[in-house]
Amino acid sequence: MFKVIRxxxxxxxxxxxxxxxxxxxxxxxxxRSIAHPSLLADILxxxxxxxxxxxxxxAIAARDGVKLDPASMGRWVGQCEALCEPLTxxxxxxxxxxxxxxxxxxxxxxxxxxxxxxxxxxLWVYVRDDTRSGSTEPxxxxxxxxxxxxxxHPQTHLAGFKGILQADAYGGFNExxxxxKIREAACWDHARRYIYDVHVRTPTxxxxxxxxxxxxxxxxxxxxxxxxxxxxxxxRQQRSVAVLAAIKAWMADKIATLSTKSELAKxxxxxxxxxxxxxxxxxxxxxxxxxxLAENALRCVSLGRKNFLFAGSDSGGERxxxxxxxxxxxxxxxxxxxxxxxxxxxxxxxxxxxxxDELLPWNVANKLTTQPTPPPxx
Numbered sequence: 001m002f003k004v005i006r007x008x009x010x011x012x013x014x015x016x017x018x019x020x021x022x023x024x025x026x027x028x029x030x031x032r033s034i035a036h037p038s039l040l041a042d043i044l045x046x047x048x049x050x051x052x053x054x055x056x057x058x059a060i061a062a063r064d065g066v067k068l069d070p071a072s073m074g075r076w077v078g079q080c081e082a083l084c085e086p087l088t089x090x091x092x093x094x095x096x097x098x099x100x101x102x103x104x105x106x107x108x109x110x111x112x113x114x115x116x117x118x119x120x121x122x123l124w125v126y127v128r129d130d131t132r133s134g135s136t137e138p139x140x141x142x143x144x145x146x147x148x149x150x151x152x153h154p155q156t157h158l159a160g161f162k163g164i165l166q167a168d169a170y171g172g173f174n175e176x177x178x179x180x181k182i183r184e185a186a187c188w189d190h191a192r193r194y195i196y197d198v199h200v201r202t203p204t205x206x207x208x209x210x211x212x213x214x215x216x217x218x219x220x221x222x223x224x225x226x227x228x229x230x231x232x233x234x235x236r237q238q239r240s241v242a243v244l245a246a247i248k249a250w251m252a253d254k255i256a257t258l259s260t261k262s263e264l265a266k267x268x269x270x271x272x273x274x275x276x277x278x279x280x281x282x283x284x285x286x287x288x289x290x291x292x293l294a295e296n297a298l299r300c301v302s303l304g305r306k307n308f309l310f311a312g313s314d315s316g317g318e319r320x321x322x323x324x325x326x327x328x329x330x331x332x333x334x335x336x337x338x339x340x341x342x343x344x345x346x347x348x349x350x351x352x353x354x355x356x357d358e359l360l361p362w363n364v365a366n367k368l369t370t371q372p373t374p375p376p377x378x
Contacts, residue, residue, distance in 0.1 A: 029345040041341035048323040051304045081319040086356045088322045095128045095142040102127040103167040104294035110311045127293045133286045134228040138362040139332035143325045145317035186277035187291035194267035229285030236282045339368040
């Protein structure tokens with residue numbers, strides 16, 4: 001359902017001097033456009049949160065008698081991203097100003113210029129979220145786009161970061177660890193998955209045993225989720241360290257009996273090669289056992305790929321990264337992304353650039369309407 005706002009600006013004419021006055025047009029995020037902030041917010045959320053391509057949104061609007069040209073909608077998306085660029089940068093700065101980050105990446109097909117074929121770009125995600133260790137600081141997620149998966153991209157993204165990086169074993173991160181200012185925390189989800197895949201194909205008592213031990217680690221984490229970091233560290237030292245020692249002993253004994261080319265040997269070698277990073281979470285209560293926070297943040301991209309054939313260009317990938325970050329941060333803080341984007345698009349053009357942090361999601365949450373979402377306005 002759509003609502004049309006018609007603005008009538010009556011002229012006042014002076015009969016003595018023939019001077020006339022007229023109220024100015026109401027401000028809109030995009031000049032000389034029919035798009036109200038509510039419509040723009042609806043388009044952005046439908047595309048990047050609900051995974052509805054623009055042509056499909058156009059067809060939905062047509063059923064209500066509203067003509068929305070997909071090409072115009074595409075331009076609006078680009079203009080909104082440009083308008084929100086200072087806000088996206090503020091989100092990046094906040095996300096990186098953390099002791100611990102979760103990082104991951106995923107492919108995204110991008111239309112190559114000229115030949116109408118697609119190539120593979122990447123979306124990188126960086127998550128700041130310490131709520132599982134009792135922190136009350138707002139969680140945030142920042143996305144970045146790159147045309148390939150070269151290590152220079154995460155190295156550039158994390159150039160100013162110092163602390164612990166929780167990620168997979170991607171070689172592009174190794175340069176970051178070499179300097180010592182960033183420590184690597186590995187993901188037990190990955191280590192378990194390699195052994196589990198072998199167990200599914202050829203189950204044995206040995207693989208079942210080690211999977212049960214890994215399950216004990218996750219059970220301990222479930223018991224202490226949301227507890228203060230000091231308490232989490234104490235429990236891990238008391239309970240998890242002994243289980244980790246048993247897992248490492250099993251792996252060392254088992255790999256000595258296996259062919260180097262066997263799948264189980266490869267799975268065990270992955271864990272042993274990553275061992276220091278896998279057990280780092282038992283040295284700091286703020287670190288997690290897995291990189292699930294980053295993987296969860298990337299689900300929006302995975303779902304979107306099923307509905308979008310490709311991003312139209314590198315700039316389209318950059319627009320997607322910006323919107324995924326703002327909408328993903330809203331979700332992490334239980335904020336309605338549509339209400340948030342409508343508020344931002346209503347106020348950002350007149351907002352002082354040196355106070356852009358005031359428009360970050362958690363800073364405007366109390367200003368957003370809690371009423372049912374109104375119909376988009378054109």
